[in-house]
Amino acid sequence: MTAIAEAPANEVGRARLRKEDAKLITGQTNWTDNIKLPGMLQMAFLRSPLAHARITRVDVSGALTMPGVVAAFSGADFAAEQGSLPCAWPVTPDIIIPPHPPMAVDEVRYVGEAVAVVVARDRYLAADALAAIDVDYEPLPPVLDMRAALAEGSPKVHEAGNKSYEWVFAAGDAEAAFRDAAVVLERTYRQQRLIPSAMEPRAVVASWVGDEVTLWSSTQIPHVLRFALSAFFGIPEQNIRVIAPDVGGGFGSKLQVTAEEVLAVLIGRRLGKPVKWTESRSEGNMTVHHGRDQWQRIRIAADRDGRIRGLDVDLLADMGAYLMLVTPGVPLLGAFMYPGIYKMDAYSLKCTGVFTTKMPTDAYRGAGRPEATFAIERIVDELANELGVDPLELRERNWIRHEDFPYTTIAGLTYDSGNYEAATERAKEIFGYDALRAEQKERNDRGDPVRLGIGVSTFTEMCGLAPSRVLGSLSYGAGGWEHASIRMLPTGKVEVVTGSSAHGQGHETAWSQVVADQLGVPFDDIRVLHGDTQVSPKGMDTYGSRSLVVGGMALVGACDKVVAKAKVIAAAMLEASADDLEFSAGRFSVRGDPDAGKTIQEVALATFAAHALPDGVEPSLDSDATYDPENFSFPHGTHLCATEVDTETGMVKIRSYVAVDDIGVVVNPMIVEGQVHGGIAQGIAQALYEEGVYDDDGNLVTATLADYLVPSAADLPSYQTSTNESPAANRLGVKGVGEAGTIASTPAVVNAIADALKPFGVRDVTMPCTPERVWRAIQANGGQA
């Protein structure tokens, strides 16, 4: 007999240390770049040095004479088979989706676009040989500014024009709302271009054996990638295995079907040898999709007492040179979130997707929702300022009250749960809101050159992507379900297979906690498997704070089926009717006779032996479940930020940062806190430090980590976090936490800076709020309080 450990009570809610850590803290990791296969060759790409040019000649013959070089190819060499990188989200019927060959053939449209490839014995030799390739370009004018791109007579990025699509939404009577309103404010905010900067650069290994290919990739989406390789590049799906081994962060940047992945597969097939490609950081800054990059013109209408009447948004969204996997859909994920937590009578939005000769944009942590939240939370603060009301007071006058849930917003989303009052009350208390306001007044009164600013962000977001029907109504190319399998092993241990694909989130730990409670088995008896399509054949992968909300519910469904199967077998073992059995803490017992019972482990062993199963019962306690959510989930929270702004130098220092998040039921408070910390840091980075900058010729001038300021420990503050729980309307009560911090913190910081500079007449500072920009904003207003 197997020893059966005591089943724990309530794993969910415990700060379990992570199962993932043991290998990560000892270097026993399996990053894609670690993989070495017999005969493996290394690829290196020659990339366009020009933002826009016609390719008139590519001569790779020089590279072929270099030591160790096995092959070299131009785009033309793969023209017949490389197809076009997919865009899965044609948001309007007349959207322009230009062809996007993995390796350019006739024209390059951003600096860094692949033009040729060398395959050599090692990475040094491959890099050396790139210099021996000759390419002739005929320069074309770069197109860098979205507004100029839409102007009459602008040079074109694509023959079909610079406008990819125009998407509109309208609800309520906007004309009446704005006509009758006592106050109308209009602002334009800039969402700068960001470079996601996951710490692990991308890497790919492709290996063919006969007609079967195995692709290892540092990806968030092994399942989507497998489907895409089949659907768009003609490789039979059953012959493709995609493995995402240890993946060092993604933040949306590895939610992509990349040129390098496709070319590794095609080149590996042509050469009959395994091939590998690992990007350098500066290559990655140019060629990993970027995030944000929008102009947001937003108008808000309100009554004199501060009641919001209407909101109107006009977005320009920079697509970059091509539409990648979900490029055009990213602004739409924000489109439904501009009303935030507020009631209003009318809301309208127009989004124009614009082509420029820059790296394509796509999902980056929050994807559309940080942009929306920034705009609404900034303009609500400006409205409070205009009306002379405390920004929290104005929010309270407009927000959905906790007794109003479920509440259908003007954007048509039904928020299932929330408690903005409770989160705000708790945040104010931890922050010491009233005391800080008093200190601010005192320092303003005495003309302190270092001003205190208090920034508020009462955010919400839509996560748990997504109900498949809703995705269908938005023209997305796939569903939003998730899959899980449970295998009860003969010894009572459990294998959990999940379709989500973690890359730092801690799913192995959190999933073990969920399953431990559902099956009543010990946490340590559970093994979670993921990230390999041969092990986990079905899934929709990890992005959009969906894994626990959707994938976790798939786990629950699979556990239900295991328990139902086990119950029938337990009933036979106990010579009782299944209807008379109760299942609790891993044990089936007869109602009214608690001493008569069988543990699920005993049932597992009996099922394995299969000596005395009831007629018609198969000897298996395995199960599969696929869960399609009925609604999104809506985490929310109140974040408060205090900044010290040195008005003589423009230096901004965050003095304190408080986050109270309501993400529903917390499975592992330690992991949740970590997600919130990291999210806040990325949002602060947008507010203060990061910007992907192209010069007037279209060169990326922030191509290295020396130029693109990913903040260090010395640049960031300490955070105080707390949670408030209003359970979501799913069985686990969970909402998702991966993006919350990033969505909330950017407006909290910028609101704090604007608040500090209010006495100087400064209304806004464009992000990132560098010392120079803050100082110039003060000077532009005369420099005096």
Add this chain to the structure above:
Amino acid sequence: MTHITVTVDGVSYADHVEPRLLLVHYLREVVGKTGTPVGCDTSNCGACTVLMDGVSVKSCSVLAVQADGSDVTTIEGLANGELHPVQRAFHEEHALQCGYCTPGMILAATDLLRDNPHPTEAEIRDGLEGNLCRCTGYENIVRAVRRAAEAGVME
């Protein structure tokens, strides 16, 4: 090719290497110490940090030939039968998520505590400035270093 002898995690290696070979590529591709990852190409991120004769270096900024005669400790050699106290503190304080920066961060923290066994929060933050993490926001990394310091591990 140049002949070098390097001790890595307690084992002596003798190899002929190209003068241009970076120490990190020597460790990863010649010696097989893939626990040390590469995160950038401008020596900003610190993911490849190792200890060379007890002092932290970014192994992307050292040539293999410069390590000739040195004693290198990577993340794979830090534990001595049981986890090093800094490794344990990173686990217990949830100071890692994806784990890619972790080897470098742990070794940089180890060196920091060797220099300054009882650092303040500001000294920890400044001391780890050369190591970037994109996941944790550093809060728990600071806590982990403080925890290791409180345990008096470097004394």
